[in-house]
Amino acid sequence: MKLAASLLFTVILITSHANAATPEQCRFIEARAEREACYQRQEIARAARQKANEARQAEQQKPYEPMTADDAQLAKSLRSICRGC
Known part of the structure; x- marks a missing residue:
């Protein structure tokens, strides 16, 4: 019964979306x-x-926003943690 209800609900959602689109x-x-x-309604919607x-x-x-000083410092510290891991 739950399967039938969920299938019916899915079909209703699909058809209502298709009609709205x-x-x-x-x-x-x-x-x-x-x-x-x-035509006026369509023009308003298009606009x-x-x-x-x-x-x-x-x-x-x-x-593009350049890196802040904090970001540059963090990147530098991360590079120095591991060299070739």
């Missing part, structure tokens, strides 16, 4: 007002994704 198809909407509203991507890229492109 499917983009809205605005071109098939008959009413012009609804179709334009759909939010693009802004998030730009923020992520800016974060990844931070300049």
Whole structure:
């Protein structure tokens, strides 16, 4: 019984994620007002994704920070512990 319940739960999770990830198809909407509203929702979502991507890229492109004096001293002491172990 537990196996059946867990399988059912897994199937529900997979199908709900697939439905949520499917983009809205605005071109098939008959009413012009609804179709334009759909296009506006997609544009807002695209702008939010693009802004998030730009923020992520800016974060990844931070300049390299040089080692502090403490880091250099620690590296020097670690090198002197073992020479060729």
